[in-house]
Amino acid sequence: MIYREAGDFKTSYRDDGQTFPIRLDRWGYYALLAVAFLVVPFFIDSYWANAVLVPFLIYAIAAIGLNILVGYAGQVSLGTGGFMAVGAYAVYKLMTAFPGVPIFVHILLAGLITALVGMLFGLPSLRIKGFYLAVATLAAQFFLVWLFNKVPWFYNYSASGQITAPERTFFGWAVTGPATSASAKYLTCLVFAVVLAWVARNLTRGTVGRKWMAIRDMDIAAEIIGVNPLSAKLSAFAVSSFFIGIAGALLFAVYLGAAEASEAFGINKSFLVLFMVIIGGLGSIFGSFAGAAFLVLLPVFLKNVLVARLGWPTDLAAHLELMIVGALIIFFLIVEPHGLARLWRLTKEKLRLWPFPH
Amino acid sequence: MEFLYASEVLVNGLMAGVMYALVALGFVLIYKASGVFNYAQGVMALFAAMTLVGIMEGRVPFAHLINAMFGVHVSHFGWTVPAIFGIALTALIMVGLAIAVEKLVLKHLVGQEPIILFMATIGLAWFLEGLGDVMWGADVKVLDVGLPQGISDGIEAATNDWLGYGFFIDKLDIWATVIAAALVAALVGFSQYTKQGRAMRAVADDHQAALSVGISLRFIWIMVWSIAGFVALVAGIMWGTKSGVQFSLSLIALKALPVLMLGGFTSIPGAIVGGLIIGMGEKLFEYFIGPMVGGATENWFAYVLALLFLVFRPQGLFGERIIERV
Numbered sequence: 001m002i003y004r005e006a007g008d009f010k011t012s013y014r015d016d017g018q019t020f021p022i023r024l025d026r027w028g029y030y031a032l033l034a035v036a037f038l039v040v041p042f043f044i045d046s047y048w049a050n051a052v053l054v055p056f057l058i059y060a061i062a063a064i065g066l067n068i069l070v071g072y073a074g075q076v077s078l079g080t081g082g083f084m085a086v087g088a089y090a091v092y093k094l095m096t097a098f099p100g101v102p103i104f105v106h107i108l109l110a111g112l113i114t115a116l117v118g119m120l121f122g123l124p125s126l127r128i129k130g131f132y133l134a135v136a137t138l139a140a141q142f143f144l145v146w147l148f149n150k151v152p153w154f155y156n157y158s159a160s161g162q163i164t165a166p167e168r169t170f171f172g173w174a175v176t177g178p179a180t181s182a183s184a185k186y187l188t189c190l191v192f193a194v195v196l197a198w199v200a201r202n203l204t205r206g207t208v209g210r211k212w213m214a215i216r217d218m219d220i221a222a223e224i225i226g227v228n229p230l231s232a233k234l235s236a237f238a239v240s241s242f243f244i245g246i247a248g249a250l251l252f253a254v255y256l257g258a259a260e261a262s263e264a265f266g267i268n269k270s271f272l273v274l275f276m277v278i279i280g281g282l283g284s285i286f287g288s289f290a291g292a293a294f295l296v297l298l299p300v301f302l303k304n305v306l307v308a309r310l311g312w313p314t315d316l317a318a319h320l321e322l323m324i325v326g327a328l329i330i331f332f333l334i335v336e337p338h339g340l341a342r343l344w345r346l347t348k349e350k351l352r353l354w355p356f357p358h
Numbered sequence: 359m360e361f362l363y364a365s366e367v368l369v370n371g372l373m374a375g376v377m378y379a380l381v382a383l384g385f386v387l388i389y390k391a392s393g394v395f396n397y398a399q400g401v402m403a404l405f406a407a408m409t410l411v412g413i414m415e416g417r418v419p420f421a422h423l424i425n426a427m428f429g430v431h432v433s434h435f436g437w438t439v440p441a442i443f444g445i446a447l448t449a450l451i452m453v454g455l456a457i458a459v460e461k462l463v464l465k466h467l468v469g470q471e472p473i474i475l476f477m478a479t480i481g482l483a484w485f486l487e488g489l490g491d492v493m494w495g496a497d498v499k500v501l502d503v504g505l506p507q508g509i510s511d512g513i514e515a516a517t518n519d520w521l522g523y524g525f526f527i528d529k530l531d532i533w534a535t536v537i538a539a540a541l542v543a544a545l546v547g548f549s550q551y552t553k554q555g556r557a558m559r560a561v562a563d564d565h566q567a568a569l570s571v572g573i574s575l576r577f578i579w580i581m582v583w584s585i586a587g588f589v590a591l592v593a594g595i596m597w598g599t600k601s602g603v604q605f606s607l608s609l610i611a612l613k614a615l616p617v618l619m620l621g622g623f624t625s626i627p628g629a630i631v632g633g634l635i636i637g638m639g640e641k642l643f644e645y646f647i648g649p650m651v652g653g654a655t656e657n658w659f660a661y662v663l664a665l666l667f668l669v670f671r672p673q674g675l676f677g678e679r680i681i682e683r684v
Contacts, residue, residue: 150653
């Protein structure tokens with residue numbers, strides 16, 4: 001009844017082309033942002049930050065990045081874990097080499113470095129397509145993780161081979177390091193997630209995004225109508241890796257605090273982010289958030305039910321979780337290959353017509 | 359001497375390559391017949407090996423889960439099953455798995471894009487991995503079906519007399535090579551000379567044409583997945599005997615992917631040649647270049663080699679030429 005575009009008159013092209021054309025939608029998102037920025041930081045405790053919200057925001061950024069590559073540009077990548085590792089090690093090297101520069105600059109620079117690495121590994125995509133490309137990106141995954149494990153320069157010759165985030169502050173607030181408060185962690189990730197989601201949304205509905213989608217739908221046809229496959233594919237790899245690099249940097253510097261390449265950024269991380277993208281919905285920014293929320297919350301939920309309620313051992317719960325996630329992925333692919341985003345869209349369509357059937 | 363040592367590395371690499379080729383073979387079979395790129399092949403090998411150990415040792419399936427649910431302590435039935443029955447039973451279970459996959463997954467995904475099917479098999483891989491752990495426990499299991507193991511004294515003595523340097527070759531590797539060769543011969547014979555094999559090749563060639571001459575797609579799919587399950591069982595036995603049945607088995611099977619890329623997804627000889635090249639290449643690379651860069655290059659060499667190779671020949675060594683039209 002309320003969710004209508006009727007009566008919501010657009011008087012300029014700008015209004016007509018906006019992301020959320022329905023007023024209720026728009027206000028809903030504004031309200032959500034206001035709550036996220038102004039209310040949650042005061043109530044958040046370290047359990048909620050560490051178990052739910054911070055990983056959700058970080059994985060959402062990674063999922064948006066991978067969604068740009070897989071969902072919008074159609075280039076399947078299994079190298080996400082490797083690229084996240086690049087972001088993490090880049091931010092670590094920058095943090096320790098230039099302690100005076102603000103941490104936010106470091107995180108952005110880490111994203112840029114990852115973008116360069118991503119472009120390098122994206123080069124074969126000009127020749128290789130489909131499955132072959134998916135397997136080729138495994139080269140990035142295994143090579144990068146090996147590199148960070150074997151070259152001591154990357155972990156500053158530390159004895160354990162681990163990287164540990166030193167404390168860095170922003171206007172007197174600790175943002176990284178062990179003294180960081182839950183709300184500082186949360187706010188840092190939130191700022192990045194919101195800004196990057198906004199960037200991604202606007203990139204994907206602009207010229208660049210249309211080029212990506214043309215390449216995805218059929219690259220030869222796109223080439224014939226004048227889309228340069230070199231620039232389109234490489235820009236997709238660059239932007240995607242930028243996002244993933246920032247997610248990796250945040251994961252290490254803000255969330256984990258210490259990391260070891262093969263443990264924190266192994267092949268399973270690549271699959272996890274890919275599943276978020278699939279379950280959320282290929283080619284949808286909202287879907288990236290939904291998928292990330294789903295796969296972050298599911299283990300927390302299962303752990304609460306199986307371990308805390310029923311008192312089952314944790315390893316059994318972890319194995320059941322694998323089974324459930326696997327089965328859910330198959331279920332989603334069968335019932336709704338376009339993921340949670342499509343379900344959300346259908347719900348909205350229904351809402352607009354409600355209470356009338358047509 | 360240096361040369362002899364390098365050739366020993368080479369021979370061992372060839373043997374490892376046979377193992378990769380075994381896993382790759384399962385991929386090719388399914389890909390050819392149903393166009394599905396079955397990522398779960400590696401986990402199927404792990405699952406088959408776990409099941410075999412579980413049956414042979416008389417473990418209670420889902421013991422962990424039962425214990426947690428009912429607060430009891432069951433673990434073993436108290437009997438052991440001879441290897442041959444265990445293998446037969448496991449093969450039956452793999453057929454059951456094939457039927458379940460066809461009924462529950464593939465049937466519903468007919469006509470979807472290949473990438474969706476690929477992702478469904480990743481989901482299947484996670485499911486099977488979890489199922490294997492829940493059924494049989496996640497501990498490292500020792501698998502012994504009576505295959506000879508350890509260094510082959512005969513070869514060492516013979517080469518020592520002949521070349522003055524004893525080659526170190528694992529008996530298991532020799533057996534694996536023989537079994538793999540027999541398996542490939544059997545598969546080729548099956549697909550060339552039997553009715554079902556011909557039907558399988560017809561399905562691989564063109565689904566619709568095969569349907570129109572009265573071949574049951576669903577039966578062929580179940581059959582192909584069963585054969586792939588059997589190949590996975592053989593691969594699982596080999597790998598499991600060599601390095602214990604544990605999670606890393608499914609990662610070793612990931613190595614089959616670059617093998618496939620080298621050989622081409624659609625070619626059985628390609629899978630074998632690709633496996634040999636990768637096995638040889640990574641051992642030689644580790645031997646010559648490895649010490650200079652800190653070792654453990656086996657983790658990535660295969661992938662990078664396949665990547666570089668594909669840039670020059672996108673369809674692999676023996677793959678069908680990719681022709682694209684708008």
